[in-house]
Amino acid sequence: MTIPDISVGPFHIAVLLPYAMFLIMLAIVLLAVPLLTWVERVTLGLIHDRLGPNRVGPRGLLQPIADGIKLFFKEDILPRSVDRGIYYLAPILSMAPPLVACALIPIGAVRVDMGGGQTRSLALVAADLNVGVLWIFALASLQVYGLILAGWSSNNKYSLLGALRSSAQSISYELAMSAAIITAVLMAGSMSLVSIVQSQAGGIGHWNLFRWFPLGVVGGSVYLISMVAETNRAPFDLPEAESELVAGFQTEYSSMKFAVFFMSEYAAMVIASSVATVLWLGGWYSPVAALRFIPAPIWFFAKVGALIFGYIWVRSTLPRFRYDALMRFGWKRLFPVVLVTLMAVAFVRAYTTDPTAKSTIPPKPEKPKPVMSGAQGGR
Amino acid sequence: MSSHALSFLVLAALATGTALAVVLHRNPVRSALYLVAHMLVLAALFLKLSAQFMAAVQVVIYAGAIMVLFLFTIMLLNLGAGEIERKRFSVGFISAVVIALVLAITILGGAVWHRGLMQIATPVRDLRMGGTAEAVGFALYDPELPWLFAFELTSVILLVAAVGAVVLAGRRR
Numbered sequence: 001m002t003i004p005d006i007s008v009g010p011f012h013i014a015v016l017l018p019y020a021m022f023l024i025m026l027a028i029v030l031l032a033v034p035l036l037t038w039v040e041r042v043t044l045g046l047i048h049d050r051l052g053p054n055r056v057g058p059r060g061l062l063q064p065i066a067d068g069i070k071l072f073f074k075e076d077i078l079p080r081s082v083d084r085g086i087y088y089l090a091p092i093l094s095m096a097p098p099l100v101a102c103a104l105i106p107i108g109a110v111r112v113d114m115g116g117g118q119t120r121s122l123a124l125v126a127a128d129l130n131v132g133v134l135w136i137f138a139l140a141s142l143q144v145y146g147l148i149l150a151g152w153s154s155n156n157k158y159s160l161l162g163a164l165r166s167s168a169q170s171i172s173y174e175l176a177m178s179a180a181i182i183t184a185v186l187m188a189g190s191m192s193l194v195s196i197v198q199s200q201a202g203g204i205g206h207w208n209l210f211r212w213f214p215l216g217v218v219g220g221s222v223y224l225i226s227m228v229a230e231t232n233r234a235p236f237d238l239p240e241a242e243s244e245l246v247a248g249f250q251t252e253y254s255s256m257k258f259a260v261f262f263m264s265e266y267a268a269m270v271i272a273s274s275v276a277t278v279l280w281l282g283g284w285y286s287p288v289a290a291l292r293f294i295p296a297p298i299w300f301f302a303k304v305g306a307l308i309f310g311y312i313w314v315r316s317t318l319p320r321f322r323y324d325a326l327m328r329f330g331w332k333r334l335f336p337v338v339l340v341t342l343m344a345v346a347f348v349r350a351y352t353t354d355p356t357a358k359s360t361i362p363p364k365p366e367k368p369k370p371v372m373s374g375a376q377g378g379r
Numbered sequence: 380m381s382s383h384a385l386s387f388l389v390l391a392a393l394a395t396g397t398a399l400a401v402v403l404h405r406n407p408v409r410s411a412l413y414l415v416a417h418m419l420v421l422a423a424l425f426l427k428l429s430a431q432f433m434a435a436v437q438v439v440i441y442a443g444a445i446m447v448l449f450l451f452t453i454m455l456l457n458l459g460a461g462e463i464e465r466k467r468f469s470v471g472f473i474s475a476v477v478i479a480l481v482l483a484i485t486i487l488g489g490a491v492w493h494r495g496l497m498q499i500a501t502p503v504r505d506l507r508m509g510g511t512a513e514a515v516g517f518a519l520y521d522p523e524l525p526w527l528f529a530f531e532l533t534s535v536i537l538l539v540a541a542v543g544a545v546v547l548a549g550r551r552r
Contacts, residue, residue: 086412130511134435141443145415148447152408152454160454167451171444191512 010112014122022126025102028301033266034064040312047316068259076255079154086153091253091260094146097139098267103127104135105274106194108284108296123194124284124297132193133185136275137178140230143268144170147232150261151249162248165238165323170230172330177226179338183219184208184279186345197283204287209280215345220280222338224310227272229330231265234315238323273307274300281307387427394420407453411446418442430510 038053038061045052053060078087106125114120129135144167151163187208188196200207209220229236240248250261277283281303284296321329397417404410418441425434519530 083408086408129431131431131435134432134439134512138435138438138443141439141447144447145450148450148454149412152450164451164454167447167454171447171451174444 010114010120013112014114014120017122017124018126021107021124022103025105025107025126026099029098029102029267029270030263032270033263034068036266036269036308037064037067037262039308040315043309043312044316047313071259072256074255076257079156079252081155082252083153083155086149087252088257090146090150090153091257091264092146093149094143095260095264095267097143098264098271101136101139101271101275104129104132104193105271105278106197106283107274107300109194109198125194128192128194130190130192133181133191133196136193137181140177140272141170141174143230146261146264147249150253154249154252156252158245159249159251162238162240162245162251165245166232166249169232169236169238169326169330172327173226173229173236173334176222176330176334176338177230179335179342180219180223180226181275181279183215183338183342183345184223186342186349187211187216189349193278197278197285200282201285203285203289204282207280207282207285207287212345212348215341215348216280218337218341219345220276222334222341223276223280224307225334226330227276228311228314229326231268231272231311233265233269233311235318235320236326237320238326269308269311270304273304273311276307277303383427387424390420390424390427394424408450411449411453414449415442415446418446425510428510432510432512432515434510 041063042052042060044050053063056062056066078084103126106123106128108124110122110124111119112122147166147170148163151159151161151166154160184196185191188199190196190199196208200211204210207216209216232238232240238248240250245251250258253261277300284300286292286294286299394417397413397420400413401410401417404413418437422434422437422442425431425437518524519526521527
């Protein structure tokens with residue numbers, strides 16, 4: 001290996017890329033939030049046959065800024081009997097997991113000429129962990145703390161009921177979501193998000209959603225449903241059902257603290273859609289070879305955008321679940337279905353030789369004998 | 380002192396501090412939160428031992444699932460602050476002190492006796508694949524290694540516990 005020049009070369013790109021990608025993803029997710037609030041209200045207006053926001057700026061595009069200013073200058077009310085520390089901690093805890101997850105989402109791949117006739121494929125991602133999927137699980141399960149603690153610390157019965165609902169709901173739907181994600185992991189044969197996307201190269205037929213029909217479709221649908229439930233969006237928005245619980249867990253929050261909850265909901269939507277794109281919709285790959293000239297990140301965000309539009313569409317068309325119906329659906333329909341799918345995928349994976357899948361299974365490594373002997377062995 | 384030992388000591392202090400806070404705090408919700416923090420610090424310690432899989436699983440299962448269930452139960456029973464009474468020098472208190480002392484002497488004494496304190500904290504270097512999911516999978520499921528039977532037996536025990544919970548809950552009706 002030759003030592004690269006002092007000037008900015010391919011080596012520097014490879015080193016600096018993770019940091020740059022994290023900042024870029026953070027910026028994209030945070031800037032998408034105000035835009036999404038506008039998109040949501042315009043779309044809801046269209047579907048409801050209303051005008052929607054159209055007063056501030058062209059087509060109401062400056063409405064998010066007006067809302068932001070309004071929220072910022074509202075009086076910041078601190079109710080008397082709240083548990084101070086936890087009350088302030090809760091919005092932060094609900095905002096943190098989606099922002100950390102930004103580091104795990106790969107949005108494309110570039111080939112970098114490393115010099116000496118060597119090219120290296122670099123994924124546009126901050127951290128390509130070999131247990132990336134597990135960290136997605138972890139962050140998704142930490143997400144619920146913000147809601148629970150907000151509801152509990154507010155010392156308000158509506159807040160507490162909202163928090164209880166949200167924890168029960170997230171525990172229930174996390175199971176189905178995890179099983180669906182494991183289905184995708186089994187199909188791809190890897191837990192690294194980059195390898196999962198790379199295993200879906202070669203057009204729409206190779207996407208996990210359409211692989212091993214109908215297993216991929218079932219697994220993908222279960223993921224999409226439980227992802228709506230995990231982000232507490234309609235029709236699964238029981239933690240903040242305004243017709244029953246005022247505003248649920250965020251009743252006692254005002255001003256910017258409320259805004260942080262609001263933003264975290266949209267950031268979680270973006271992350272959940274990105275994970276869905278990575279796991280099921282072929283990540284940054286184009287569906288047909290003819291459209292490959294469009295850059296990878298554009299494909300990625302087009303798919304994410306389509307999923308977010310789906311979120312809004314579902315919200316405007318479906319009524320909210322009743323609580324018992326929500327639980328019955330999660331435990332008695334979704335979970336058994338995805339369990340059967342998981343078993344079937346494991347079966348297919350174990351007993352077929354799939355030519356497309358062959359390259360994704362890593363060669364069997366040497367046996368880790370030292371794991372056992374190391375404990376007693378002379379060190 | 381190497382940066383490795385320093386970060387270990389910081390994490391170990393954090394882990395001990397949060398664990399103490401769990402026991403000493405009067406408010407059950409705060410105690411549960413300190414336990415969550417403790418689990419996260421443990422995950423960081425696993426990462427330092429280059430066991431990424433264990434670290435991730437630690438966060439998913441303990442911090443993400445079990446502690447959420449704990450908090451859910453505490454809130455459902457609506458245990459307020461100060462509802463748990465503390466008696467000084469009760470039988471429970473004295474036996475707790477004795478057990479803690481014996482445990483501390485056993486662990487610290489044994490470890491220092493055999494290897495020296497800082498030696499325990501060094502990552503497993505002769506582990507060829509590191510603590511990846513592959514390594515853990517091969518270790519658990521390789522029929523040539525002795526762990527497969529014990530692992531399956533553990534899952535049977537968990538199944539028995541789950542069935543037992545269902546039976547106990549169903550008997551009341």
